[in-house]
Amino acid sequence: MKFVLLFFFFFLSFFSYSQSSKINSYQGKWTFTQYNENVIKVTFTPKGYLTNENISDAVIINPSKKITIPISIQNDTVFIGNNKQIKLAPVIQKDEYKSFQIKLADGEKIFGGGERALPLNRRGYRFNLYNNPWYAYEMGADNLNYSVPFFTSSGGYGLFFDNPSRGYADIGKTTGNILEVGFISGELNVYIIFGKNYKETLSSYHQLTGTQPLPPRWAFGNLMSRFGYTSQSQVQDIAARMQEEHIPFDAIIFDLFWFGDSIKGTMGNFDWVNKKKWPDPKKMISNFKKQHINTILITEPFIVQSSLQYKNSLPYQAVDSAGKPYMLADFYFGPAGLIDIFRKDAGQWFWQKHNAQIKNGVDGWWGDLGEPERHPHHYTII
Numbered sequence: 001m002k003f004v005l006l007f008f009f010f011f012l013s014f015f016s017y018s019q020s021s022k023i024n025s026y027q028g029k030w031t032f033t034q035y036n037e038n039v040i041k042v043t044f045t046p047k048g049y050l051t052n053e054n055i056s057d058a059v060i061i062n063p064s065k066k067i068t069i070p071i072s073i074q075n076d077t078v079f080i081g082n083n084k085q086i087k088l089a090p091v092i093q094k095d096e097y098k099s100f101q102i103k104l105a106d107g108e109k110i111f112g113g114g115e116r117a118l119p120l121n122r123r124g125y126r127f128n129l130y131n132n133p134w135y136a137y138e139m140g141a142d143n144l145n146y147s148v149p150f151f152t153s154s155g156g157y158g159l160f161f162d163n164p165s166r167g168y169a170d171i172g173k174t175t176g177n178i179l180e181v182g183f184i185s186g187e188l189n190v191y192i193i194f195g196k197n198y199k200e201t202l203s204s205y206h207q208l209t210g211t212q213p214l215p216p217r218w219a220f221g222n223l224m225s226r227f228g229y230t231s232q233s234q235v236q237d238i239a240a241r242m243q244e245e246h247i248p249f250d251a252i253i254f255d256l257f258w259f260g261d262s263i264k265g266t267m268g269n270f271d272w273v274n275k276k277k278w279p280d281p282k283k284m285i286s287n288f289k290k291q292h293i294n295t296i297l298i299t300e301p302f303i304v305q306s307s308l309q310y311k312n313s314l315p316y317q318a319v320d321s322a323g324k325p326y327m328l329a330d331f332y333f334g335p336a337g338l339i340d341i342f343r344k345d346a347g348q349w350f351w352q353k354h355n356a357q358i359k360n361g362v363d364g365w366w367g368d369l370g371e372p373e374r375h376p377h378h379y380t381i382i
Helices: 198-209 232-244 281-290 310-316 344-359
Strands: 009-012 020-024 028-036 039-046 071-074 077-080 086-094 097-103 110-114 125-129 147-153 157-160 167-171 178-183 189-194 251-254 294-299 302-304 336-338 364-367
Touching (some): 028 198, 086 178, 110 125, 110 167, 147 167, 157 198, 189 198, 281 294, 302 310, 310 344
Antiparallel strands (some): 028 039, 039 189, 071 077, 077 086, 147 157, 167 178, 302 336
């Protein structure tokens, strides 16, 4: 990491400034935007940086009108806060990444980052900030199904990096007192969230990014599930045995065999394709409903090449830089495209495929692999 020593010191007191302020430095431009009394967004744009787009919709609240959190800059290092001061510096280029470095105190604990088979305190570890399936994992698996670029600190603050591109977090592994988070592209930003305790920090994060609406009451009950029910007669027999044994349950979850007989090659069918094994799904669902048993089906935004809907899905798939649908060649369930659910037309097409099952009486959906499951390292243009 290289920093140029500047023989001047910026001290910025933003108590009277507008909702966003920009400061030029030797290596680029700093932008500060406050969102409430204890949350501030810090963005750094290196000189000549051309991929600073922000395609995320994670933040749902509007900025505050004024910046009241103390900020100072010295030698391209930013100091945020008063009693709990965060020291933040940019790393302009490290391999293919651009990063932030944050100074950690002795004994400071860092939690978060998504699903990892690691100790809850992530200090001393380095892991990727992208998604990766890891079947039959054990302790030490550091890159599981989904990543969340949000961290909380025992020092009384949280950090949210709103960047969906491929990244990493090095939490004192390379350098013991440095938390380094980098990304390959996109806006280089971090939301710093101050809190008196973890509860306040998490509450502010929830206000910033939103919360899910409460599901229906039955969804909190006992759900009957396995991998997976392969026929209508099988699931009916098991449900009957559960009732005979006086084991209460509120819903049945149907895994991927509802749309195909094989684990691979069927994702994207969106229908009960085997009429012998599933002769009358609508009647089955109706009979369960009469017994106050709800039905949940698994669904995924991936459409494998051998599925019934692959050709129909091509106009709605995510594309490469040339505008061509890309195929995930190493996807576990078979070569597949990914529905671009951020597009309105793609979202409408996707939900149309589910409406038929909702009309059949389906009460809930298990949205699987929506992270998505694997961050593509390469793709094949078709």
